[in-house]
Structures are given as C-alpha cells and as structure tokens.
Amino acid sequence: MARRLRPVGLDFIEDAPIRLTFAARTAASPEAVYRALAEEVESWPHWFRAVTLARPTHGGSGREVRLMGGVRFQETIMAADPEQRYAYRVDETNAPGVRALLEEWRLTPADPGSGTHLRWTFAADGPALFRLALAGTRPGLGHSFRSAVRALDARLSAQR
Template identity: 80%
Template structure:
C-alpha cells in the first residue's frame, strides 16, 4: 500500500467535498442484501464487476479490496447495521490524490424488495475532485449493474431454496 488516508468519521458522508449518491432497487429483501454486502464480502467480485478481490480482515472489522486496473484499498468497517446500513472507510490506498474516502450502502424496505442507496464520499485536491465528478456517470453505471447482478444472484439463491 502506498499511502495512509486521513481517518474520517461517519459525519464525512454528509460533509465530504465530493459526494456521489446513486440508488437502485432490488427484489431481494433488506436482510438478503445486507448479508451479501457485509457477511459475504469474499463474493463481491462475483456481482460487482469493478472488484477483483474482496476479503474481510481483522475478524470482519476491516476489508481488503482490489479493483480492475490495480487500485487497492485497506478499509475499516465503520457501520454494520443489519438490514439498514453498511459503511467502510478507506485507510490505505495506492490511488493517487485521495486524502479521505468513505462509502455507505443504505438499505430501505421497498415493498417486498429493497431500495439501495450508495454514497461515495471523498476528499482530495481539485484535480481529483474534478475527476471524480467527471466519473459520476461511469460510477453510477457500475453501481446499477452491480445491484442488478446481485439481485439476480439473490433471486436465483431464493429459487434454489438456499
């Protein structure tokens, strides 16, 4: 890992200089979505195309993530509220320019399914802020595709009775 980032608290989700918020719906109930996010971390590469490796660390209190293109993160889980929210802070990364990064997945019941909201909160110098803002469409597409893929996996799992 190249650099340690500034440690931020959950309030950073609202106060970050760059906040990218995306939403999607699943047919799966919140408990199944939460389980996939927080308890089955190693399966993330199967449904989130940008993720090539995901593994829990420190007994589930942290995560190691690798993305396509070679970006790596070491993270601390900041919130793990079953069926409601899963959030993590990036502590170390090899991504240039990032000073602070926190991501939150909010789960809200929506009929028999779930409304999923992902907030990507970051800080860095002006060029990074501009690059992240320009990347919004791609990040949104990646998120929506991931949620659709996850929903399909969870639907298949329910149909198989698991």
C-alpha cells in the same frame, strides 16, 4: 505504493467536499442484501464487476479490496447495521490524489415483501484536480453501481 488516508468518521458522508450518491431497487429483501454486502464479503467479485478481490481482515472489522486496473484499498468497517446500513472508510490505497474516502450503502425496505431500495454514497476529499476528475467519473460510477445491483439481484434470486 500504498498511502495512508486521513481517518474520517461517519459524519463525513454528509460533510465530504465531494459526494456522489446513486440509488437502485432490488427484488431481494433487506436481510439478503445486507448479508451479501456485509457478511459475504468474498462474494463481491461475483456481482460487482469492478471488484476483483474482497476479503475480510482484522477479524471482520476491516476489508481488503482490489479493483480492476490494480487499485487496492485497506478499509475499516465504520457501520454494520443489519438490514439498514453498511459503511467503510478507506485507510490505505494506491489510488492517486485521494485524501479521504468513505462509502455507505443504505438499505430501506420497499413496499412490504417487494424488495429493497439501495442508496450508495461515495464521499471523498482530495485536491481540486482529484475532485474534478472524480466528478467526471459520476456516469461511470453510476453505471457500475446499477450493473452491480442488477447482478446482485440476479444472484440473490437464484439463491432463493
């Protein structure tokens, strides 16, 4: 059964009790990466293996996301700054324990014409057991992120 989470603002990225941050580089331009993240939401399952469904809701101001294993999210887009940042807050989920969750993708141009630095921050709150469990997933989340960035890079390279 889906549960409503505590609504948080963008400042939660800095203030969350648990923050997991990962970084990678892609050869694609910030424009292409942003487009894949924010405008081509339905393409996420093609490059982010853990995602089985992603679709815009509420005229593009929200998203519905499903993950492998049956976890579901209803999200609100909190920031959509072209070629710079894409952030979303989870409003409803069937995942146990989580009280608040916000994710942010930061895009920074690499040296001129040489791609994009990506930084993904996963900011969350929940009871102590949830925090401990989430901290234990850091290696798996990092692997999932790096694999997704490689797949996204290959997908964007094939589109050029």
